[in-house]
Each structure stands twice: as C-alpha cells, then as structure tokens.
Amino acid sequence: MAHVALADKGQELAHPKTWIGAYVWSQDHKVIGIQYIITATLVGLVALALSAMMRLQLGFPGVFDLIQPNEYYSAVTMHGMIMVVFMLTAFFLGGFGNLLIPLMCGARDMAFPYMNMLSFWVYLASVIVLCASFFVPGGATGAGWTLYPPQAITEGSAGSGMGIILMLVSLALFIVAFTMGGLNYITTAFQARTRGMTLMRMPLSVWGIVMATILGLLAFPALLVAAIMMLLDALLGTSFFMPAISDLGEVSSTTGGTPILFQHLFWFFGHPEVYIVALPMFGIASDLISTHARKNIFGYRMMVWAIIAIGGLSFIVWAHHMYVSGMNPYFGFFFATTTLIIAVPTALKVYNWVLTLWQGNIHLNVPMLFAIGFIFTFIHGGITGLFLGNVAVDVPLSDTYFVIGHFHMVMGVSPFLIVFGGMYHWYPKFTGRMLNDTMGKIHFWVTFLGTYAIYLPMHYIGILGVPRRYFAYGSLDSFPDSVHVINTSITIAALIVGTAQLLFIYNLVWSLFKGEKASSNPWRATTLEWQTPDTPPKHGNWGPELPVVHRWAYSYSVPGAREDFIPQTEEPSENTKGDVH
C-alpha cells in the first residue's frame, strides 16, 4: 500500500446533527458545491438581466427608456465581472470542483472541510457586497469590467465613488474565498486520492479543475494587489496608477503614477482567468464526449499535457490584451508569438474531441448535445482568437464588436454550454432524479442557435469598425443604417435566449420533485462518482470501505468486455487485457 488517503487514516468526519448543520453550515463538499451552484446561478441571473437591459437600449434606442448612460455603463461593467468571476469561475471551481473532485478521486470529502465551508460563506459575502453596490449613491461602477484607472476612480465615470470601492472590496473577498477553496481542491486531488487512482488515471474533469485552480492561486494575487493599490489611490490619494491629470477641469493632486501598470497587473490575472474558466470546461467537455460517445477520450495523455502546457503558457500571453494600450509597441512581437503558440495545444484538444467521436457509438443524449454544441462554438471562438492574438490583425479589430463576438463565443457561450451539459449529466447523481429531457432539448436548441444569431453578426459589425461599450450610436457616416437593423435583431435573439434560461431554471426545480427517478449510473459511466453505494451519495460518500481503482477513467467499449464500459473499480480480467491503462 504505497499511498494512504488522508481520509482513510481513521479520523472521523464531523457528521451534522441538525438540519442547519447539514444544509446551511455544512462541511460536506456536495452541499457546499450545491450552495456554490445556487449562488452562482442567482448572481448569473442578475447578470443576465443586466444584459437584457443593455440589449434593449442598443436594439431599441429611445423606445425602451429603461436606462440612462450612467446605468448603462454600470450594467456593462457588472454584467462582465459577474459572469466571468462570480458566475463562471465560482460555478466551475466552487460548484463542479466541490461536487466532483472528492467523488472522482475516491475521497470522503475535501482535505479541509471546515475551510471549504468558510470558502463558500466568504464567497457569498463577496456576492452580497458586489450586489450592494447597485444601491449606493452613484450606483455600481461603470468603469468596464477591466476597471481601468484613472476612469474607474475619477468623477466622469458611473459609480466612481462607493461603486468602485465596493467592487474592489468584493473582489478581495472573492479572492480570499477562492484561495480557501482552491487550496482544498489541489490538496484533495494531490493528497487524498484513493488507492490505485494514479494521476494518469484521473478523469480530465479533475485535471482541468485542478490545473485551473493552480492558475487561480498564481493569478488572483496580481488582481488582489491591483485592487488594494487602487483602493489606496481612491481613498488615500496615492498615485500608483494616477499621473497628474486635469479631472473635468480640476487639476488632480496625484502625480507620477501610470495607468499601464494597472493594466499589466489586471491582465496578468485576466488572461489566466480565461483559462481558469476554460480548463475545467475542457476537462468536463472531454468527459461528456467520451461517456456519451462510449469511447475512450482520444489521446488522453496528450490531453493532460495540453492542459498543463496551456496552463503554463497562459502566464506569458497577457499583454495581447494591450496591443493598443500604449505600452511599448515592441512587446507586440513577443506576445503575438506566445499567443499563437498557445493555439497549438488548444487546437489539439479540439482535434482529440472530434477524433473521440470518430468510430464512436454516439448517444445524442442532452449532455452530448451540449458538448457537441460546445465544440462548434469553441472552434468558432478559438479561431477568432487567432485574429485578436496576432498583433497586426488585432489593431483594426481591438475595442470593436469583433472582440465582443469573440469572447462571448469562447468565454461566454462555450463555458455555459458545458455548465449546462455538466448539469444535465451530473444532476441525477446529486439529486437522484433525471432532468426533463424535452425541456433540456428545447433549452439546448434555443441556446445554441440563438447565441450564434447574437454573436456571429457582431464579428462583422466589428470588422466594419463599430466600437464596443457605446450607449448609443446616433448616426455615423462610417457605418450604414443596416447596423441598427442588425442590432435590433441581435436584441430579439438575446431576449429569446435569455428566456430559455428560465426554462432551464424551471427544469432544475421541477425535476427535483417530478423528475424521473435516476439509477445510480444512468449514463453507464466508468468514473468513480457513478459507483457510490448511495445516490445521492451520503456524507462520506463511500460506505465503510473506500473504493479501489484498477484502471483509467476511459474504459469504454473495451474489446472482449461484456458491457461497453468498465468502472474504474473493476479488477482486471483475462477478457479485457487489451485495456492497457
């Protein structure tokens, strides 16, 4: 016995004695995961509503007089920050990370359950502080989700008083929460795996989440120091990011700081952040595709190394967000090169997903539909990234709707399709009921086709030169009136897609009570979470004995095997010698 999991060394889990202990102040990773998911979903709905307000303004200027410039720019900012950090990051790592890591690794819980619980409550506090900023004088910050100074803290921006301060405090809290959760995810995956679960037998979901967590622990500190420095600039009048300026006619007391420093700090966090969302998405997509195609993931080892390589490279590409920021333009050569290099492992992952389908036995279940939709949107968003990553090509497109189209395809639609796919896939394990299939299919088709109708045209009006973050366009000689027409059509598509998400929420609630009862392994999957003695798994996950792992996570359609899948816990037999891993 080379390796003994921490949870196996005889110490007892603190079983809750009260309802509040079981469901509120819970230390059970599954409950915490669900708490994360519910909170992220609710705050995601806020961000969705904000996008509806923006789209009504852009699609029907002067008709729906819901918001003024002040609120519009607050909405732009809050939509972006909520979706990227408080929704997607929290959902993938806090949500799926909590639910899946211990189960997939064969642990009884996270390595530090109490800290795990604290992680959620601090995250909740960060969300509350963030949402409170809607109600302070001046409203929420309208600096754009990048929070660039000086405008983030000067008079001329929305929410430049309390709004930005609450945003920065909220981010600091989020980072504390993330750190507490993140240390758990990494420690659990590296130290609390059950017997036989070698690193190269781990499901790609765990690989993706763990690597993303490592990126987060390295990247978030840059944001934290940037937030603290900006708080000092805003509250104490320091000049970290503030040169001498004439602020609406009044000479500032600041001098000598540089706004570019903030941009470097922000994107040193901000680019890995893209992969903090993307790597779990890659991992979960791989598992969905493999399970529902009944075929091992193609090139597992390469997939693992690609995750690691992408994670590493993601730290040396950040300034591709800053090609036209006024930084030394010679940096462009370096960052364009590193950025296009990162395209290679990313492209290989796409090939491997598609090659997993090749000669598969594809079951077009709802999770699989979402996974296939994801491959399409990710290819689209990935290749438009090659436009923006290549410095000379980026110049005409930077700060236009092309950028909006690109990152919504790659960082909005793609991860959301995988969030949904993952929810349809794992819901039965954690609730004991299947999600309704019909509602799931409607949700998929409306979301998949609707989002393409939103974002494809955005790329083209971006090439035309239409700038992003405009409250109103009025009439411009440079652009034809058809831009207004497409803006209206984009808004209509967006409202339809937004409504379809409510159907998903309804499905989540309806199925909890009325959904078809789920068996313990409805998708006939190999990984450990489907082999628990109870569905949903009880506190502690595995009866008296921990499972023992004998093979990798992708033993699908092994020649000679009786079934088209072999659980990881099944011992090797003569018939399945061909299963090399």
Next chain:
Amino acid sequence: MAIAIILILLVVGSVIFHFMSPWYFTELASNWGDIDTTVTITFIVCGIVFVLANLFMAYCIIKFRNKSKDQRAAYEPENKKLESWLTIITSIGVVAMLAPGLVVWAKFVSPPDDAMIVEAVGQQWQWTFRLPGEDGRLGTVDARKISFQNPFGMNEEDPYGQDDILIPSSELHIPINRPIKFNLRSKDVLHNFTVPQFRVKMDLVPGMITWQWLTPTKLGTYDILCEELCGIAHHAMRGKVVVDDDEQYKAWLSEQKTYAQFASMQPGDAHAGKPLYQACAACHGLEGEGNQALNAPKISGQETWYLEHQLSNFKHGLRGSNPEDTYGQQMAPMAATLVDNAAIKNIAAYIQTLPDNPAPHTINGDVDNGKDLYETCGKCHGKQAQGKWAVNAPRIAGMSDWYLLTQLKNFKHGVRGNHPSDVRGKQMELMVVSLNDETMQDIIAYINSL
C-alpha cells in the same frame, strides 16, 4: 441526427454570411492595406479549419451515431502518428498567420523619419489638436497647467510652444499622401484615437505620449471615434478628420491660430457690448431675465463661453437652421446681425454684468426620480448644475426651466444637435436618447430643487 444537419447548415450559412453580409471593412483611406491583407490571410486559414473541423464532426455524428443496441465503439486510446501530423499541420497554419502579421507589425513600429507631427489631445469627452508650427517642434505641456485660460496646458515659458498651432475644435484637417505621426496625449483618463477607415488605432494614456502613424490616401471626411471606455459620455466623444489636397490643407492651416495669438487675445468689452445688447433686450429682457411669453430664456448668469459659443452657432447656422426649430429660427437672424467674433464677445461680456436672479419655477415632477436620473447629467453639468467649462456644459440651475424642457425635447428629437458641425449639440443628443417627457420633467424638477 438533427444536430449533424444543423452543424452542416451552420457551416454553410456562416460561409455564405461571410461573403454576403453587408458588413465588412470600410473603404480603406490609408496606407495600411497590409493590415487588411493579414486579416484576409487569417480568414482563409481559420476558415479552412472551421469548415473542415465542423464538417468532419457532422460526418462522425451521422456515421457513428448510435443506431442499434449491439453497436460498439472502436477502442483506440491514442495514435501517435496522427497526433504528430496534426501538431505539424497546425503549427504550419499558425506560422502562416503569424509571420505576415509580425512583418506588418515591424512596419507599424517604425514611423518614417519625415512624418509630419500632429498631436491629438483627448479629454472627457472631446478631441482637440495641436500642430508644431514653423519650428517643427511641439512645445512642452503639463496637465497641471490646464485651466480655462490655458486648456492645452501649454508651458508658457517654452519658446518652442509659442508658434504651436492650437486647434480647439474636434475637426482636424490633414494633407493627403504624406506620412503623419499622431502623437497622442490625454488630459485625464484613457481614450483611444480611431478612424475606422485608417485601420490603425492607439490608446491615449494620461502621463505619457503614445503614437501611431499612417499616410492618408483618400480625400474625404472621416469619423474619429474614441474606442476606450472613458466615462459616461464615451459614446459621445467624437470628432472628424478631413483629408485635404495640399491646397485645401494650406487654406485651412492659414485660418488656424498659434498659441501666442490665443494668449494675446483680448477679452470681451462689456462697455462695447451694452449698445449691442439693446436688440437682445427686446425679448430676453433688459436684465436678461427672459420672457416665457416670447420664448426667450433667461441668459443672465450664464457662462460667457457658452453664450459666445451659442451665438456663434446661431450666426453660422449650426443652430437655428433646422425648420422644426421654430424659436431657434427666430434667433438665427438676430445673431447674424453681430458682425464678428469681437461683437459676440462684447455682448457676452455685457450679459455677464447683468444681475443674476433665479428664474421662476414652472415645471413640476418627481424630484426623487429626477435625482437618480440626474446622476448622468451631473457628471458634466455639475452636482449643483452650475456647469463645467472643461466639458462645455452650461449652467442649468436657476435658469429658465421651461427652456430646459424645450431643449431636452429638441435634443431628443434631433431638432437641435443635428447639424453635422454642432459637435457639442450632438453630444447632448446622444446623452438624452432614453429620456421621455415625464423623466425630463423629473430631472428639471430636481434641478429646480437645487
């Protein structure tokens, strides 16, 4: 199966959309055709990947979808050879895009030595410009020197600055076929100087000078857009650049003033303005208190620079030329009687001497709602609605409230601010898009409460 067909349709549809959509690059007006070429190369390489990868996926779904209970997938954990080939082909595609991109970028970072220098100055939320003058050298500037008298922040001691040509207007003229290096300077926050037809763009960063270069190749007038979120009127920060032939350019240049000329300009003379004011008094009243019955707003207590600007607008047809603007049309011929700028300045100076009594309140509304809405207005017009010269925002508190309402409606409906050269009016038009009659009254009720 449906998903496979949809994937094929999406691929075909996307390709058709690419070629048929009315939205693509605006017609090029600079030397940066190379940038368009790199975009085309990227479209070709990426387009091939997009089409092949998705069609292959659709094919797999059709061919290998589950059709019977006995169906089994193949078992193939990896295929080293295939994986190596894919890596190599992808790398070649990446190099095919990267290499030309870097070559073009090498050109971008090397402005020609003989490039003409033009300084574009950004501030919330307008453009102004500065040319080096005869010595070919821009004088030094300092954000701390910026004031109403010295909006460019010129260093008055610097001899190189004296002949600098200041263009306090958002319209810039440049000569065709000459390389131009734009030095970009911001007075306050980040901005971005973009002319879509020129392709290149660069941020303006306070505290430092950034730059970009281009050679205009096509005569015409183009929009200057700010493409870096710079506050609540970001979308209203616009300018024009006119590409002239040499003669037109010289003519335009000869009308511009140097810093020395601006610095030595005489302020208006109230004494000389008094007799001129008599014509105004007929409607606006002897003390400039306004007369609602004659649709003449209160003008006493208004900022001098604003009065000058509006009189000039009326005189030159930027305002009051719209047939729907009945009252503006009455004002235009009156302003036309002022012979020159000096007369305008004198009148404005005289109005400055009139007693400033608050105008009576005639409009009611929901003050609390107005307060929330005023959050946007207050950024420029000031928390006390006292106006701010730096953003060209006039005083609106204590002025004729019925007039404010008329003007808000005029802006909203394009009656005012519609003239192509009325850049400041246009800004208001872009700010009031989402106001309606009721919310306008709420805002005015709040202003009345200040």
